Amino acid sequence: MELLFILFTIVVLVASVVYVLLQDHRAIPNRVFAVFTTGSLLLSCAGAVRFASRNMVEVWLLSGLLTSLQAAIFGFLIWLIMLLFMPHRYQQPLLRWVVIAPYVVMAIGLAVDWYGRLGIVGIDVVRGESGITNFVRGPAFWPVFALYITGCILVPLTMLVTIAVQHPKVRVPAIWLTAGTILTFLTGYISREVGLIPLAYASLLPLHLSFGWVTLRYGIFRPSQVALQTAVEHLPDGILVLDTDRQIRFANRAARQILELDREQRFDHALADAGFAEQTTDVDRELGSRRFERSNGQVLLISEVAIRDERGGTSVVLLRDMTLIERQRAELVASQKALAERSAALEHSLTELQQRDELLRRLTLPLIPLSQTTLVAPLIGAFDAERCQLLFSSILAEIAARQVRTVLLDLTGLTVFEQTLAHTLHQISNGARLMGAEVVLCGIRPDLAELMVHTSSTWDGLRSFATLQDGVAALLR
Known part of the structure; x- marks a missing residue:
């Protein structure tokens, strides 16, 4: 047996x-x-x-x-x-x-x-x-x-x-x-x-x-x-199961750590004992969540789902620690604000640079009115394609604005005379003629005359003077 x-x-x-x-x-x-x-x-x-x-x-x-x-x-x-x-x-x-x-x-x-x-x-x-x-x-x-x-x-x-x-x-x-x-x-x-x-x-x-x-x-x-x-025990988010009396019947490891649970108690009491105070915003309510914060800056987002059964029903509560996310969000907002301030400062600096460049261009291309119908434009230094285009547009704009009839181009300050400048001078002459004005070249030195001859351009039809004084004197006569 x-x-x-x-x-x-x-x-x-x-x-x-x-x-x-x-x-x-x-x-x-x-x-x-x-x-x-x-x-x-x-x-x-x-x-x-x-x-x-x-x-x-x-x-x-x-x-x-x-x-x-x-x-x-x-x-x-x-x-x-x-x-x-x-x-x-x-x-x-x-x-x-x-x-x-x-x-x-x-x-x-x-x-x-x-x-x-x-x-x-x-x-x-x-x-x-x-x-x-x-x-x-x-x-x-x-x-x-x-x-x-x-x-x-x-x-x-x-x-x-x-x-x-x-x-x-x-x-x-x-x-x-x-x-x-x-x-x-x-x-x-x-x-x-x-x-x-x-x-x-x-x-x-x-x-x-x-x-x-x-x-x-x-x-x-x-x-x-x-x-x-x-899986539930090792989730990074806290999981709670509440009965109909809001008593905590289950808490995974994350929930026990967040709420510092050492005994079974009501959910609202556990939140209060852990030092959380509700700070729910309208955005949180729209998302179906409640926000709680601690004095140490810890932020807790709570979502709850009710489950109805024959015994009355239970509730499953998700606790998500948003402290790190909120801190990163605040840092991101601060970074965006600093970036916006930096961008504004850069835009302001760019505007100042543009104004400074405009001033420098005006200083390097001064247009001096001698009378209501006479304009003097001293050409100083070397002229590349950009300065040539600026010279062309500036003189034509002044002719239209002041109804100029004579433009004296003073070549005394030129250091280099190239094909690009010669072509621009012809464009200015033709454009001024179409607008009813005349272009006069002044300040042609011997070396400059030699360079102008070698540009293969024809200068017929353009009055010219050796100095600016000669050109002004001729106009006065």
Whole structure:
């Protein structure tokens, strides 16, 4: 009967491992559950073989394996509880290994003590007369037993009870697992007390049955549930679930950090306790959001969606920390303002430069009226294509504006006479003639006359004088 019970336990454990891995073999909770269940499976198999064996060496080898396996199994149970109910704690590598380290040390220490026949915790002694093997307790038996009771019974029970009290959303699964854990320990204790040692090695069955029930009922090992819980937990934005009384029923890690949540409370109270004051603008209302700000400059944008169901409905709240975005937006506005000021300054400088260039052009091309109908234009320096075009347009504009009849072009200040200037002078003469005015060349030096001759231009029809004075005197006569 006992062997049949152990066989039933093995079948249930194998089915649990296969079912959970088929749900999602890549999820970490599923893998840890598979390792935890495989350890229990090995424990049951080893217990069955030890119970049925008559080989003393085989019994001794399996006895050491059983104690080490029990310590390792409960270490994985602690990891499993953390993964299912406290994934944010499991994600901290240092805390994760600190939690399981005592179980690893216990498993290794028990194995070394047993197989090394040190007898610190205990040792099997064979009575020579009867051949019966008795377990003799060593000097460290009771401290190790107390450590076993604490780590393998009190710690997982305390974790499950604490989770059931502080987190109502997972209270029912935690209660089921708590009941399975208590029943497992009671089964193991009663089996040893009444002498049913093989049943003690199958005592983990109630715990695994409770895991099976919460798996089927609440889907804690299903990929959608695990993936969704992990994704929501690691979102950069805060996610809250509120009941009809605005009580916070769920908060992911980001929400707990933003609101500094350490207990379950009303949403508005949590905002006030965290120091947020509402500063919602009309633009925020149009977007369906509410804005809250802290005295330290932190900006929080809150969006809420109501979900109606047969139990009254809940609300899902999205908390988005806009502090960095607002700071970047302010910096962008300041940069745009500085850029606008810089652009205005550059435009002002450009205007000044244009006015200065215009003044310089006027200074380099002075047009001096001698009378109402006479204009003198001294040509100074060298004339490139741009200055030639400016000279042409300026003189024609003055002729039209002042109704000039005579234009004296003074060439005294010229340093270079090129084909471009010669062509421009002809254009000015022709244009002035069309407008009823005459162009007179003055200040023609010998070297300048030689250059003008070599430009291949004809100067017939243009009156010319050696100096400006001669040209003015001739006009006066």
